[in-house]
Amino acid sequence: MQGHGRCLTLFLAFALLQYVQGGEVDQGQRDTNVTGRCIEKERKALLAFKRGLVDDYNLLSSWSSEAQKQDCCRWIGVCCSNQTGHVIGLDLSYEVIGKDYLQGKMICPKLIELQHLQHLYLNEINFTGSQFPDFIGSLTSLRYLDLSWTYFGGKFPSQVGNLTNLVYLDLSAMFSICRKPLISFLN
Template sequence: MGSSSMRIAAIVFYLCFLTFVTFHNCFCNGNSNIVCSKTEKQALLKFKQDLKDFSNRLSSWAGDNCCQWSEVVCDYFTGHVHVIHRPHNYSDADCHYKANYSKYEAYWCYHQLGGKIDPSLLDLKHLRHLDLSRNDFGGICIPSFIGSIASLRYLNLSYNGFSGAIPHQLGNLTMMRYLDLSWNDFGGICLPRFVGSIGTLRYLHLSCAGFNRAIPHQLGNLTMMCYLDLSGNHFEGIRIPSFIGSIGTLSFIGSIGSLRYLHLYYAGFSGAIYLDLHYLDLSWNDFGRIRLPSFIGSIGSLRYLDLSNTEFSGAIPHQLGNLTMIRYLDLSRNYLGLPGQIPLSTQLQSFENSSFVDNKLYGPPLPNCDTDKAIPKVGHGGNEEGEGFLEVWFYAISALGFVVVGPLLFKMHWRIA
């Protein structure tokens, strides 16, 4: 029985290995047995004809079989073009030139495509994945015909220099899962309402795109979305909409119950927040010195929390100690404390002091020098002798408490960590 089971397992493993090799050769290296249709080949050649390609990125776009061309992936069985993507070897430049920005920028500029985006892409009836990111189309508007490529599930137009209005036709892409329009300059327009009609969206990247004014409530209809990035826009003075979260009572505008990653860095938001996430970055916004909301401590699945430079004030709510899964925390450069102690015997003690600097806080994990500056002084009408007497008693009692409670805190620290 044992040898029979081993034989079956070996056969299954071998079949899986053959399947992997076959698909790897097909999708990664091309396969001479797959031939694209003449219509799709002609569509790609027309698309290439209107592009400016100074580095000859598309030099392989010749011959009869477009399934063997670079940046093109075909379906293994039908030969239909499914993917047009950015070259994978571009990621090598990120590593190679990371320490030299001028060479890095020159590399990208040289390898960018430009010119026009030809409507011939409409003849690719089975195109699912279109990645034109990191090119330079010289400030033109996003072509409206892209909204008619009904088969699209993935659209990345980031870092392209697009400007002007975003065509409402993109709202027709009802099968799309991923949309990235980040790092373009749309000139201070409102975030388009039609985005909320793409109910299948899971990833929405709109950072650094020149959006401002209100966020349309239609985004609350994106109930399948798990990643939202609105950072680096100009929403000055606007409250974070309550529908960005899993607030069940807001059924009239929907809720984003599956949202797990939210980036609102440097977006100018203010006011209260209502969220339920794994990743939360609200840094560099202005919440007008409101108190840090205690309900954040109830987001038990939170792993990353950045609230630096957000103008929060008051004491750190003890509920933040309930975030037992958190791995990154930054509360620095706020008005927390005024003054106040970091809650003891909590998860908060497991972080470095850099998570709390530039506030009016004291207590572990801050070093003693910061503690001395932040401890509130209690006196009697400016009587220096009385102030000194009370300070001596304060330090004596603190030392005694550390001797008694210290071992317990040590054990608790390991239990929490």
């Protein structure tokens, strides 16, 4: 029994070491079109998404195409898979950026390039009544979606029903700027 305990201890130590080192795999297993750690197509999609935001306080200053800021996996609010380099999380919530001064003109459709996105937190970004994006239903890997206090307008898209992997959804106060009850948007 003592030998099994030692094997278990070694296994746990190895697993902890993998976790601390980020569980990185060798280059041969990663996607080929990677800038630093970031996948180029996804970096461009994030930059297009940023252009749909009003960032008067330069909260997203780490999001840039400058040479030293090419790795989108190091940008504030962006989380990438250690194994593949794909963007798996985008969190621009108050807790991450530290202030709620971001405003939105629109959510850029290029966001659908983030096909591995599992976590999307855009809560408290004021989209001032712009149309809720229909393409959000194409992000089928999403598990967590928080669009609370985003103030979208228009009808709530039925395509959201395609998000079959969701385990968390927060849409509270999303449509309040439109001065209509939420039920009228769903009909």
